[in-house]
Structures are given as structure tokens and as C-alpha cells.
Amino acid sequence: MNVSETIFRRVQLAAELADELMSNSRTGMAWSGLFLSAPRRTGKSTFLREDLQPALERRGALVLVADLWKNSDVDPGDVIVDTVRQALAAHQGVVARMARAVGLERFGIGGFSFSIDRVGLGKGVALSDALAELSDRIRRPIALIIDEAQQCMATRRGNNAMFALKAARDELNFAHHGLRIIATGSDHVKLRMLLGSREAFFCATERALPVLGRDYVDWFRARHDIPDTLGPDVLERLFARAGYRPEVFESAAIAVGRQGFGGPNAWVSLERTIDELMANVHAPAMRTVDELPPIDGAIIRVMATSYEMFAGFSAETMEAYRRVMNRLAPEPSARLDYPEVERALERLVSLRLVWRSVLGLHVVEDPTFAVAMRKAGMLDVVKGTPGAKLTLVTSNKDGLSVA
Numbered sequence: 001m002n003v004s005e006t007i008f009r010r011v012q013l014a015a016e017l018a019d020e021l022m023s024n025s026r027t028g029m030a031w032s033g034l035f036l037s038a039p040r041r042t043g044k045s046t047f048l049r050e051d052l053q054p055a056l057e058r059r060g061a062l063v064l065v066a067d068l069w070k071n072s073d074v075d076p077g078d079v080i081v082d083t084v085r086q087a088l089a090a091h092q093g094v095v096a097r098m099a100r101a102v103g104l105e106r107f108g109i110g111g112f113s114f115s116i117d118r119v120g121l122g123k124g125v126a127l128s129d130a131l132a133e134l135s136d137r138i139r140r141p142i143a144l145i146i147d148e149a150q151q152c153m154a155t156r157r158g159n160n161a162m163f164a165l166k167a168a169r170d171e172l173n174f175a176h177h178g179l180r181i182i183a184t185g186s187d188h189v190k191l192r193m194l195l196g197s198r199e200a201f202f203c204a205t206e207r208a209l210p211v212l213g214r215d216y217v218d219w220f221r222a223r224h225d226i227p228d229t230l231g232p233d234v235l236e237r238l239f240a241r242a243g244y245r246p247e248v249f250e251s252a253a254i255a256v257g258r259q260g261f262g263g264p265n266a267w268v269s270l271e272r273t274i275d276e277l278m279a280n281v282h283a284p285a286m287r288t289v290d291e292l293p294p295i296d297g298a299i300i301r302v303m304a305t306s307y308e309m310f311a312g313f314s315a316e317t318m319e320a321y322r323r324v325m326n327r328l329a330p331e332p333s334a335r336l337d338y339p340e341v342e343r344a345l346e347r348l349v350s351l352r353l354v355w356r357s358v359l360g361l362h363v364v365e366d367p368t369f370a371v372a373m374r375k376a377g378m379l380d381v382v383k384g385t386p387g388a389k390l391t392l393v394t395s396n397k398d399g400l401s402v403a
């Protein structure tokens with residue numbers, strides 16, 4: 001079975017976005033970039049790869065893809081640099097081979113001479129120069145897709161790469177054949193940081209990638225032997241219950257179908273199976289939270305109760321941590337200091353429960369996990385704790401500042 005048979009294609013959505021992106025407009029997403037957000041596991045990467053990339057290619061773009069989550073050991077900044085280098089190498093094939101054949105590391109693009117490993121951040125050849133050369137050579141727009149773009153803000157090199165791309169975008173859109181930037185993320189709180197006034201992508205268009213809906217459900221029904229008792233309305237409701245996650249919905253439907261869907265109450269067993277699968281999604285992380293030291297457990301709980309979910313250090317918030325910690329701990333403690341909170345946040349970041357930007361901003365890694373904790377009653381201990389509504393406070397090596 002090839003991919004096209006196993007996924008529902010979103011041709012129209014891709015065409016609309018690609019048309020807008022590839023237009024010559026000097027405003028909007030064509031000029032400043034597009035940031036797409038959608039919840040975890042709802043099909044962002046699939047849409048980029050299967051629908052948007054081909055749509056952009058059909059409109060003449062050279063599409064480069066940097067997946068910042070593919071390999072968590074590689075700095076996001078390096079992933080972006082490597083993506084650009086690979087594109088250069090792919091379009092340099094002949095020249096590069098000739099250069100290597102004569103033992104030369106260096107080769108030129110249109111009179112501009114450099115070796116590929118000199119392209120990078122703070123290296124001899126800036127990303128914007130390399131991309132401008134590539135643009136002139138191929139005489140087509142370049143579209144750079146950055147999947148999980150918020151990771152750029154987790155490291156200094158990643159942050160530098162974002163500013164380098166901003167410079168490249170401005171130069172290529174102004175004087176060459178164009179650089180379209182398309183970025184995705186699961187958490188719009190984090191993505192919004194990228195779009196902040198002091199950040200690289202100020203003014204970029206932010207859009208929610210619509211979750212799959214009725215047309216996906218109809219497609220699924222047509223491919224499987226689904227009884228009339230599970231009509232499109234019922235399935236659409238159950239798909240929403242599955243958090244709009246195709247893998248949860250499809251595995252549940254296939255599992256229930258294997259036993260035979262049964263009579264008019266088929267939806268009951270399907271609903272139960274979906275609920276079980278959804279409960280399992282966050283079960284390992286919940287077990288981890290249960291086993292945390294009280295201070296770590298208190299911080300993640302307090303963070304998860306706030307809408308924006310930033311970890312703060314205001315006196316009120318510190319007090320909220322301390323109170324919740326004392327509710328969780330066998331031995332109450334009278335005080336809690338900043339270094340202890342910093343160390344706990346570090347542990348939470350390494351457990352991937354909390355995400356940290358290079359500026360020292362902390363956010364719950366997965367917003368759907370915060371919702372799951374609330375549903376499981378894990379946040380009840382925070383109730384009635386003064387200061388649980390957090391202010392946006394950042395900490396960095398130079399101290400604390402209120403944003």
C-alpha cells in the first residue's frame with residue numbers, strides 16, 4: 001500500500017496556502033512567512049510533506065525541509081544549516097564533482113567561490129549569501145519548511161539561525177527570486193514567542209492549521225466496512241473525542257471492527273476504546289509526574305494551571321509553588337529559594353515535561369498534557385493556592401525580568 005492510499009489528501013487547503021505563499025505580494029505570508037500551528041499528532045508533518053510540499057513544487061518552488069524534531073541530539077541551528085548545505089550540494093553536483101576530482105575543496109557558484117562547509121552561522125559564507133546564490137542559479141523561488149520551529153528558540157545556534165533566515169528572507173524576497181518560509185509548531189504559545197516584536201519573525205502570518213474533519217471521516221468510512229449505525233455524524237463526534245488524532249481514531253475503529261461492530265450501540269464500544277487510547281497517550285508522563293520530588297511536582301502542576309503556562313518567579317508564584325509543594329510533601333518546608341526552583345526546572349526540562357527557550361522562558365512541553373493532568377484531577381492540589389495565576393516572568397543568567 002503506498003502512502004496516498006493510507007492518508008487523506010488535503011489538496012484544496014494546500015492549493016490555497018501555496019497560491020498565497022507563491023504570490024508576488026509584498027505583504028502577508030508571501031513576504032513575511034507563514035506559521036502554522038495545530039495540536040499534537042493531528043497531521044502537521046503529514047500535511048507539509050504530502051500536500052503542501054508538492055503544491056509548492058507544482059508552482060515552481062524549490063522546497064527545502066528542515067525537521068527540527070527528527071533528531072533531538074542535533075542542534076536546531078545545525079539542522080537548518082545542513083538543510084541549506086544539502087540544497088547547495090544537490091545543485092552543485094557537477095561543479096562539486098569537478099572540484100573534488102582535481103583535489104579542490106573550493107568551487108564556485110556564478111563566480112562566488114566557497115566550499116560547502118564554510119556556509120553557516122558565523123562562518124565565512126552567511127546563509128543569506130548562500131541562499132541568494134542558489135536563488136540566482138536556479139532562478140526559482142525557494143520555499144523553506146521548518147517543522148517544529150519553536151525548537152529554534154531552545155538553543156542559541158537555533159536562535160541565530162532564525163535571525164540568519166530573516167536576513168535571507170528579506171534579501172531574497174527583495175532582490176532575488178524569493179524565499180518563502182513556512183514554519184509549524186504544536187503549541188501556539190511557543191510559536192507566538194517566535195513572532196514577538198523582538199523576535200526574528202515579527203509580522204509573519206500565524207494560522208491555525210485546521211484539524212481534519214468531516215471529509216476525512218467520509219474518506220475513512222468509504223475505505224472501511226463501517227456499518228450504517230456508525231454514520232458520518234457519529235464518527236465525526238468520535239473523531240473529535242479522539243483529539244482529532246487519526247492514529248487514535250483509526251486504531252480504535254479497526255480494533256472494534258475486528259470484533260464486529262455489533263448492533264445499534266456500536267458507537268458505545270468505539271467511544272470506550274477511543275477513551276482508553278486517549279488515556280494511554282499521557283499515561284507515561286503522568287507516572288513520571290507522580291514520581292517527581294515534591295518541588296518539581298509542585299512547579300509542573302502550578303505551570304499547568306495557568307492558561308499561558310509560563311513558569312514565573314514572582315513572589316506570589318513562588319508562594320504558590322511552596323504551598324503546593326507542602327501539600328505534596330510529607331515534611332512541610334517553610335521556604336523555597338530561586339536556585340531550588342531553577343534546579344527543579346532544569347530537571348523538568350531534561351525529562352521533557354517542560355520546554356525552555358534560550359531566553360530562560362519555561363512552558364509546559366505539551367499543552368495537551370496540561371489538559372490531561374487537569375482531567376485526571378492532578379491539578380486539584382493547586383486549587384485555592386494564591387498566586388496560581390501566573391505572571392509572565394522570565395529568568396536568565398543576568399537575573400529576572402518581567403516581560
Ligand SMILES: Nc1ncnc2c1ncn2[C@@H]1O[C@H](COP(=O)(O)OP(=O)(O)OP(=O)(O)O)[C@@H](O)[C@H]1O
Pocket residue numbers: 006007008009010038039040041042043044045046047186212245246247
Ligand atoms: N491526512 C491524514 N490522513 C490519514 N492519517 C493521517 C493524516 N495526517 C496525519 N495522519 C496520521 O496521524 C499521525 C500523526 O501525523 P503527523 O506526524 O503528521 O502529525 P503531527 O501533527 O506532525 O504530529 P507531532 O505533533 O508529533 O509532530 C500519523 O500516524 C499519520 O499517519
Ligand SMILES: [Mg+2]
Pocket residue numbers: 044045046147
Ligand atoms: Mg510533526
